[in-house]
Amino acid sequence: MNAPRPSPRATKTLVFIAVAVLANSFGNLMLALGMNRMPAFAHVPFVHYLVGLLANPFLLPGAALSAVCTLAQISLFSWADLSFVIPCTAASYIVTTLLGEFILGEQVEWARWIGVVLITFGVVLVAKTPVATKPHPAEIPC
Amino acid sequence: MLTWVLILFTVFSSSGGDILCARGMSSGRELNDFRPSGLGRAIRYIVTRRMVILGGLCYAVAFFSLLGLLSVAQLSVAVPATALSFVVDTIGARYVLREHIPWRRWAGVACVTAGVILIVRSGPALVTARTQHPPLHAAATIRSGDRAAAVVLP
Numbered sequence: 001m002n003a004p005r006p007s008p009r010a011t012k013t014l015v016f017i018a019v020a021v022l023a024n025s026f027g028n029l030m031l032a033l034g035m036n037r038m039p040a041f042a043h044v045p046f047v048h049y050l051v052g053l054l055a056n057p058f059l060l061p062g063a064a065l066s067a068v069c070t071l072a073q074i075s076l077f078s079w080a081d082l083s084f085v086i087p088c089t090a091a092s093y094i095v096t097t098l099l100g101e102f103i104l105g106e107q108v109e110w111a112r113w114i115g116v117v118l119i120t121f122g123v124v125l126v127a128k129t130p131v132a133t134k135p136h137p138a139e140i141p142c
Numbered sequence: 143m144l145t146w147v148l149i150l151f152t153v154f155s156s157s158g159g160d161i162l163c164a165r166g167m168s169s170g171r172e173l174n175d176f177r178p179s180g181l182g183r184a185i186r187y188i189v190t191r192r193m194v195i196l197g198g199l200c201y202a203v204a205f206f207s208l209l210g211l212l213s214v215a216q217l218s219v220a221v222p223a224t225a226l227s228f229v230v231d232t233i234g235a236r237y238v239l240r241e242h243i244p245w246r247r248w249a250g251v252a253c254v255t256a257g258v259i260l261i262v263r264s265g266p267a268l269v270t271a272r273t274q275h276p277p278l279h280a281a282a283t284i285r286s287g288d289r290a291a292a293v294v295l296p
Contacts, residue, residue: 012174074188074197077167082160083235083243086228087254093261115260122253125246133242136172 013080013131017088020072025095027065029103034058080131087126090119148211149223152204157230159200161238166193168239218263225258 006014034056041049053059076085094116100106170191173184188194211220232251235241 071185071188074163074167074194075173075184077164078170079172081235081241082164082239083232083241083247086160086231087251090254090258093258097261111260115257118253118257118260122250122257125250125253129244129247134240
């Protein structure tokens with residue numbers, strides 16, 4: 001017995017959600033690392049701060065990843081429901097927590113792990129619903 | 143009082159951005175060509191749709207509203223409260239975009255919202271915090287527009 005093949009749209013949805021989630025999580029990781037290297041805003045002249053932002057090796061790639069995340073999410077809206085996409089992209093909170101624990105060696109407290117379990121459960125529930133619940137305009141017969 | 147006004151403003155402008163972008167994209171064609179040659183066309187298509195531009199403006203408003211919020215409110219109140227936008231998004235999807243939302247999806251959204259609140263209220267992720275300029279620093283890592291993950295600071 002073979003499992004039914006996923007439809008092209010289901011595969012595309014999975015890929016785009018994965019791209020949005022990973023770009024978001026790693027983008028945030030880079031922005032966080034970058035901002036951690038910045039001097040205090042109030043302690044340096046504004047121009048120095050601006051130059052520091054642009055010269056920072058983490059901030060521009062971090063911003064680029066954030067842009068990738070936004071474009072992936074907006075692309076998803078062209079075929080998937082908003083109420084499907086938004087909860088699924090919350091999986092980025094899970095990835096971020098794992099990055100904090102296993103890459104940066106942060107102490108992740110138990111409340112956060114409960115949050116991870118709840119989000120995982122919520123994303124699984126949403127992922128079991130159809131990607132789109134109304135026909136796309138192009139599919140509506142004239 | 144100001145805190146709650148700013149929380150509501152942040153949540154509604156962020157969700158408004160999501161709803162406008164979704165309306166703008168779902169009323170057009172389905173994107174299918176993501177080869178390198180088609181990618182530029184897809185991006186041009188996205189950034190020239192009127193509703194998406196308006197949605198982007200809403201995201202910008204949400205970002206600055208979040209900055210304002212972080213300057214007047216405690217992070218432990220302000221950031222979890224912005225998780226409300228998951229609920230507002232879903233209600234907007236139901237009543238503005240006319241999506242049919244099965245019970246599993248409602249239940250999933252409830253779990254996700256509760257989970258996000260638990261995660262963001264419990265302190266720093268990703269960074270050992272720098273506290274000299276909390277609002278700017280936090281805003282750089284919390285993108286309210288799409289509820290990005292990292293929450294910074296004690």
